[in-house]
Amino acid sequence: MTSSMICLVLGLPQVQQPARLWALVAVPLLVALYLLALRRRNRTGMRFPNTGVLGAVLRPQSQWKRHVAVAMALCSLAAVTYAWARPMGIEKIPRERATIVVGIDNSLSMTATDVDPTRLDAAKAQARNFISTLPAGFNVAVVTVSGHPRVVMPPSTDRATTERALNAIGTENGTAIGDAITISLQAIKEAPGGASKEPVPAAVVLLSDGGNTDGSDPMTAANAAASAKVPVYTIAFGTQTGYVDVDGARERVAPDTTLLAQIADRTRARSWTAESAGDLKSVYQDVHSSVGYQEVRKEVTARWAFYALGFAIVAGLGVVSMATRWP
Structure with a gap:
């Protein structure tokens, strides 16, 4: 033996x-x-x-x-x-459960230069500024919003790694806002201590131009977020005169501010434009702190x-x- x-x-x-x-x-x-x-x-x-x-x-x-x-x-x-x-x-180590999911639209329409320097770069800068204001104990996750959304950074308090994941996001085809919200809700469940019976205090901040082209219905996903009591705050990037050049052809990519406003309203959140977003402290101030426990092997x-x-x-x-x- x-x-x-x-x-x-x-x-x-x-x-x-x-x-x-x-x-x-x-x-x-x-x-x-x-x-x-x-x-x-x-x-x-x-x-x-x-x-x-x-x-x-x-x-x-x-x-x-x-x-x-x-x-x-x-x-x-x-x-x-x-x-x-x-x-x-x-x-059992106590861990803060409160989680903020930052969704970055990285579709081709976000390469439009109507927002300096581009919509995508402006969204990344806005996200970095917002993350830097969050309490150190809050978990932050990053989700891409393309035709195939994915979690590029699971919930973590490691701000340096989160920023690197944010900066590494490149452009992809399509925009599936509904799927991105669904994946954001799944990411919230991965927060440390998330196995508790009580729901994880969380919010989603979606930075996009709102032009949904793929995936499930965004409002169906918004209803799921509302049922889970997860507000989805939206920030619309772009102007009505925005455009991108695709295969030599110029295409207009006006932002769908109406859709983004409807998502925020359905989840009892707020919507802004890139110019009016300003201080986003109200996002995390409404997310109450909650401590859970995570089992860790230790000598x-x-x-x-x-x-x-x-x-x-x-x-x-x-x-x-x-x-x-x-x-």
Whole structure:
């Protein structure tokens, strides 16, 4: 039987150095030696001609004290050996659950230059500024809004990694706003501590020109967000005169501000244009803080060293009690 199987059978945490557990063999060996010593002691007791004098001189020792002292010493040895093997336990770490999902429209229409320098670059800059104002404990996720939306950054408090993911977004074909909202709702469930029965306090900030071309109906997704009590704030980028050049042909790409306003209204949120967005603090101020717990594997050597210390103290008290003839 391997050391890992022993831990599994005994219900003990797994260890990083299972080979060191073989030192536990010393415990049953010492138990056997102790029992052998007790047996020999009972067979070869000292004889005195006058047992009355012996009883007056020596007070009888309590056998249970000796047994307890030995048992505690062996338990201390077993615990310190287990600590030496570096056990790994599960610790519940408190994590902020509040999550903000930033949706960036990266469709070809976002390359229009009617917003300086382009709609996409302006949206990224607006997103960076907004993320920098969020409380440090809030989780931020980034979702692309193209014909095939995806999560490019799961909920995290790592602002540097989030910004790199944001900056790396390039253009893609199509715009599926409904699918992007659905994926944003799924991303919220990935927030640390999101396994709690209570819904994760969250909001979605959608930066887009609103021209939906693919995927599911945006208003159906908005209804799902409203049912989940996740407001979807929208920021419309672009002007009515915006255009892009595709295969040598110039195409008008006026923003669909009506659709974005309807999504925000359906989810009890607000909608802005790129020029009027300004301070977005109202987005996260309405998202209440909520702390959940995430299970993390962590070394618990100190815990077992503490157990060993406790056993050693009890064993020491037993030895001192016998040596000083306490009652």
